Amino acid sequence: MIPHDTLYDRAAGAAERVIRERKITSLHVDPIAIAEALGIEVVAKPASDGGVSGMLIRLGDQFCIAYATHIKSPGFRRFTIAHELGHYFLEGHIDAIFEEDAVHESRAGFISSSRYELEADHFAARLLMPNALFSAALRRAGEGLAAVESLAKTCVTSLPATAIRYVECTHEPVAIVVSTGMSVDFCMMSKALRECDGIDWIRKNQALPMASETRAFNSDPNKIRRADRVEGESDFQEWFGGNLRLTVTEDVIGLGSYGKTLTVLHGIELPEDAEDIDEDEDKIIESWTPRHRR
Ligand SMILES: [Zn+2]
Incomplete structure (x- = not known):
């Protein structure tokens, strides 16, 4: 295989x-x-x-x-x-x-x-949603569900497919979760979030956190059908375990006749040392980029 x-x-x-x-x-x-x-x-x-x-x-x-x-x-x-x-x-x-x-x-x-x-x-x-064009649009798209919706409009693509490409291309620590009822269908975490030490990855079939907006949202199927939305905050540890005491912004939207819910977790302010890696990488790339202008 x-x-x-x-x-x-x-x-x-x-x-x-x-x-x-x-x-x-x-x-x-x-x-x-x-x-x-x-x-x-x-x-x-x-x-x-x-x-x-x-x-x-x-x-x-x-x-x-x-x-x-x-x-x-x-x-x-x-x-x-x-x-x-x-x-x-x-x-x-x-x-x-x-x-x-x-x-x-x-x-x-x-x-x-x-x-x-x-x-x-x-x-x-x-x-x-090819890489170069999509990444350029992403830089102007804001963040969270608003970014996914803006990109979906530009590319004329569905919200779940756009959310997947958003997580693949963003430099920010974000995650998307597609869920049905009380459990996770799938989750994708951005590179910046996956590189964060000591957190648990959200798995398929895992139960949605008790105190999450998504769990409360999914308890009413009408909200999913009507494509309602809610924006709230939840606890980073509720979703990812570990010992970081952080708040995450949790954007939730019902996917209508698809019968599922899309959650975008963003606004995650990881501690300095976790972010340093990326910045150093950028500096190295910059120092190796030939300068044509004097
Ligand atoms: Zn086919």
């Missing part, structure tokens, strides 16, 4: 290559235009079952992308089309997914454990 990090790097690398080769220089990357330039038609089509987000169809050497008509969110629709493009661009996918059938049905959105589905999801996230 190929390790997850390798799959991730390959998918991200392939998507960045597509962006570079097509000289795409602004966010709002258009996956339909990329498909059509390759002669791949993109159509809406009812799916055979509710879990299917899209299809890649092969007719000899010709390909066609279909996205499920039940997908109303423009962000998820774009993600689905980008996911199908992932199967087209990623090495080995075409042979694997068309081994038995001329139609590949996808379950996009980081819900499938299939290696090919996961790899195509990572490709899609990176294609719609």
Whole structure:
């Protein structure tokens, strides 16, 4: 089995290559235009079952992308089309997914454990939110849920997919948590937070902290359905254990028909020594950057 990090790097690398080769220089990357330039038609089509987000169809050497008509969110629709493009661009996918059938049905959105589905999801996230452009937009986007929402609007991407890229690219100590009911579906922590000594990583299926805003929010399913939001504060130790006495800002939003909740934990002021590492790194990079101006 190929390790997850390798799959991730390959998918991200392939998507960045597509962006570079097509000289795409602004966010709002258009996956339909990329498909059509390759002669791949993109159509809406009812799916055979509710879990299917899209299809890649092969007719000899010709390909066609279909996205499920039940997908109303423009962000998820774009993600689905980008996911199908992932199967087209990623090495080995075409042979694997068309081994038995001329139609590949996808379950996009980081819900499938299939290696090919996961790899195509990572490709899609990176294609719609490539590193250089996304990081530049991130610097102007503020922080917390407000930053995720602003970036999702710019990139026309879903909140969960955008939140993942936010955590991957930010230099601040932040975490995102997607939860259902009283437990964690998944959590991602930024590099600056992962490097903090003596904290526990939030795990899948872990119970939400008793005193968290998220737990109180999830006790009312109507709040999730209505996409309500709440901003509060909670205790760093409640989420991450360890012995740092800190307060974190906890932004919570219901994800509507997705039935889950997104939490962004930010505003974490780690002690000096934890932050020094990054600053030193910046200084070293700066001292090695050649100066052209005198
Ligand atoms: Zn797929």
